Amino acid sequence: MxxxxxxxxxxxxxxxxxxxxxxxxxxxxxxxxxxxxxxxxxxxxxxxxxxxxxxxxxxxxxxxxxxxxxYFTGRAPLEAAAQGITLGPNDWAVRCNLVTIEDQVMVDFTADHVSTAEGTELLKSAQEKILSRDGMDGRLEFVPGVSYRNLLIYRGVDGEPAPFARDTRTSAPHDLTDLSVADDFPRGPGSDWLVRLMNDSAELFADHPVNKKRIAEGKRPATNVWLWGLGGAPSLxxxxxxxxxxxxxxxxxxxxxxxxxxxxxxxxxxxxxxxxxxxxxxxxxxxxxxxxxxxxxxxxxxxxxxxxxxxxxxxxxxxxxxxxxxxxxxxxxxxxxxxxxxxxxxxxxxxxxxxxxxxxxxxxxxxxxxxxxxxxxxxxxxxxxxxxxxxxxxxxxxxxxxxxxx
Known part of the structure; x- marks a missing residue:
């Protein structure tokens, strides 16, 4: 058959x-x-x-x-498997969109379909300028994917509780199109990390050469990362x-x-x-x-x-x-x-x-x-x-x- x-x-x-x-x-x-x-x-x-x-x-x-x-533990762990990323028992994956937010409104959850090369450059800057600054290299890593679809990987330590939990609340950016995002930032365990990264990325990306070039070409800029869909390792x-x-x-x-x-x-x-x-x-x-x-x-x-x-x-x-x-x-x-x-x-x-x-x-x-x-x-x-x-x-x-x- x-x-x-x-x-x-x-x-x-x-x-x-x-x-x-x-x-x-x-x-x-x-x-x-x-x-x-x-x-x-x-x-x-x-x-x-x-x-x-x-x-x-x-x-x-x-x-x-x-x-x-x-069997469901979160969206991001499923996408991590696509990239051959193995999650340990203390690790978490977080979906990372590059988005366009203007006046607290989700104008475009794809950042005008930002290219993979542009997205990779933006996330490389975020890794170097934000995570390295905060001493989180080795614990948190941005992993570029395709276009606006990317990941953030958290590596846990044995014996140390994870900062996130199943009840950490996040919102999918594609469900916020043309809506205010003011009440949709992460909430619950570990949300302080996620919100800080999102806010710091907005400051970093504001004057980034990638966005200056996109604006000059009449394209929407990737204003910041949007973090959502987190979860631990699944087993199917x-x-x-x-x-x-x-x-x-x-x-x-x-x-x-x-x-x-x-x-x-x-x-x-x-x-x-x-x-x-x-x-x-x-x-x-x-x-x-x-x-x-x-x-x-x-x-x-x-x-x-x-x-x-x-x-x-x-x-x-x-x-x-x-x-x-x-x-x-x-x-x-x-x-x-x-x-x-x-x-x-x-x-x-x-x-x-x-x-x-x-x-x-x-x-x-x-x-x-x-x-x-x-x-x-x-x-x-x-x-x-x-x-x-x-x-x-x-x-x-x-x-x-x-x-x-x-």
């Missing part, structure tokens, strides 16, 4: 007046996904329990079959141990790379995959088709719909969905037919509403078709059709068992 999982990140949405009362999934032309719906069944899945963050970190763990109350059993199949991950996002590493999946890095709207959809589709030759499960994650939602652009979200349908889903459906027994699953991790520009709790629509799957009466893939099916996975982590073994 061959299995395919396609994750159009954040594609679930609500009906919009600008789309004539339709959701982006309903408004998009998705012949391949609709064909899957016609020969399979739809359902709703809750991948974001109400007591946990409504983010990709929780939702993708749920989607892949892991109860977040058991592999997918092969749990379900007896070997998978592979195709993604351009460190969070998914990290989850893949922790569940025992190798990654396929695709040239042209950016984690944004300009990603090379066709290249990801070709890589996924090729991967079917070697792996039992091929999982393709596409960040573009979520990015469009964060920008409040329904048109861009629809276009991203159509590109996914044409260049990823359709070729995979054709390829699966050559392998005999197979199943395909399409679903987002969580809803991201264009109207609010942020992730939200709630059910997401899914469609499954293939060997052993009995079709329902729905013929289009979207939120309304999935709701009409009457089938739900109240605990999102139960879905993978049904998909792989049911």
């Amino acid at each position: 061959k299995y395919v999982i396609v994750i159009p990140d954040g594609c679930a949405d609500e009906p919009m007046d600008s789309l004539g009362g339709k959701t982006p999934l309903q408004a998009a032309q998705l012949p391949a996904m609709d064909a899957i719906a016609a020969r399979g069944f739809q359902a709703l899945s809750n991948n974001t329990p109400a007591h946990l963050p409504a983010g990709s970190e929780v939702a993708n763990l749920c989607l892949l079959g892991y109860d977040p109350d058991v 059993p592999s997918v092969k141990e749990r379900f007896g199949v070997q998978g592979v991950m195709i993604t351009a996002v460190d969070l998914l790379r990290g989850i893949a590493a922790l569940v025992g999946w190798p990654r396929i890095e695709v040239e042209g995959a950016t984690g944004y709207l300009d990603t090379d959809y066709a290249a990801k589709g070709r890589a996924a088709v090729e991967a079917l030759k070697e792996y039992d499960v091929v999982c393709v994650h596409i960040e573009a719909p979520d990015e469009a939602s964060h920008e409040g652009r329904a048109d861009a979200k629809i276009e991203a969905l159509q590109q996914i349908d044409k260049h990823i889903v359709a070729p995979l459906v054709d390829a699966l037919a050559q392998y005999g027994d197979h199943r395909i699953l399409v679903l987002p991790d969580h809803p991201t509403f264009c109207s609010t520009k942020k992730h939200t709790h709630g059910m997401v629509p899914l469609v499954i078709a293939g060997t052993g799957i009995t079709a329902d009466d729905q013929t289009t893939y979207d939120e309304i059709a999935a709701q009409a099916s009457g089938r739900t996975f109240a605990k999102g982590w139960d879905l993978m068992q049904a998909f792989l073994k049911g």
